[in-house]
Amino acid sequence: MIDVYMWTTTNSRRATIGLEEAGLEYTAHPVNIQEGEQKTPEHTARNPYQKVPAIIDSDGPGGKPITVFESGAILLYAAEKTGTLYGKDARDRVEVQKWFALHLSGSLPILGALRQNPPMLAGAQRICKVIDGHLADHEFFAPDFSIADLAFYPRIANWAEDSLPLTDYPNIVRWRDQVGARPAVQRGWAQPKI
Ligand SMILES: N[C@@H](CCC(=O)N[C@@H](CS)C(=O)NCC(=O)O)C(=O)O
The missing domain is CATH 1.20.1050.10 (Glutathione S-transferase Yfyf (Class Pi); Chain A, domain 2)
Known part of the structure; x- marks a missing residue:
């Protein structure tokens, strides 16, 4: 399962549209950046830059959990994990x-x-x-x-x-x-x- 930590922002939605297009299941968790929730210790552990989005995939490489921040890196992760959205040759x-x-x-x-x-x-x-x-x-x-x-x-x-x-x-x-x-x-x- 993939947990997505996000708010109602374009950068956050880049992550969820990527996961959807790759056919990956996820649960979206709101992180209210207007209330400063991106600066909590819990979110800082997900992203030291204290921004959204970030994801945690409990089934990362080697079957171990992995955390990914930066929406571009999340797109790459979804493409790599599924072999989709990244060209056929x-x-x-x-x-x-x-x-x-x-x-x-x-x-x-x-x-x-x-x-x-x-x-x-x-x-x-x-x-x-x-x-x-x-x-x-x-x-x-x-x-x-x-x-x-x-x-x-x-x-x-x-x-x-x-x-x-x-x-x-x-x-x-x-x-x-x-x-x-x-x-x-x-x-x-x-x-x-x-
Ligand atoms: N390059 C980053 C940008 C992330 C970003 O700027 N997130 C904003 C919301 S769109 C944020 O978390 N702002 C809160 C803050 O900077 O404290 C990405 O694409 O993930």
């Missing part, structure tokens, strides 16, 4: 890795910062142009639906249109609606139940 895996890395190191920090920091608009437009151009002739980031899509989706699913209207990026909108229609994504997005 070495060439496809490189496609997944490129876009997964770009999202973690570029798209998410840049678009996340834009909301509080409007001068980052040029950088946000630049990354959105690259992503929109790729999605113009690719259904998903890699040849098949993968953790590269799951890494980026929560940021765009919860996008504030007034920061940067997505109307200028029709392929991102098409992709967002397609990913958002997946039942597993919808189930993961509905967590935690509070």
Whole structure:
């Protein structure tokens, strides 16, 4: 069994949509970050950075419990554990890795910062142009639906249109609606139940 410690945030839901898409069972436990619950000793033992999400898999490698923090690492863990969402061969895996890395190191920090920091608009437009151009002739980031899509989706699913209207990026909108229609994504997005 996998226990997920999370709140109603995009980073947290990245973990649950990944577990859902990988077909892994889990129980979601709310950690109310508005009440400081991420700073308790119990949660600090799960994530020394005192953030959500974190997971504990009682059946980790070697049959022993394992703790994973960082939503990107949780996506990788779910993909590795199930052999899903990570490309069907070495060439496809490189496609997944490129876009997964770009999202973690570029798209998410840049678009996340834009909301509080409007001068980052040029950088946000630049990354959105690259992503929109790729999605113009690719259904998903890699040849098949993968953790590269799951890494980026929560940021765009919860996008504030007034920061940067997505109307200028029709392929991102098409992709967002397609990913958002997946039942597993919808189930993961509905967590935690509070
Ligand atoms: N890079 C981390 C970001 C996690 C993160 O920033 N979590 C926020 C909620 S979205 C949090 O726990 N904030 C509480 C705090 O910083 O005290 C991940 O993807 O897991």
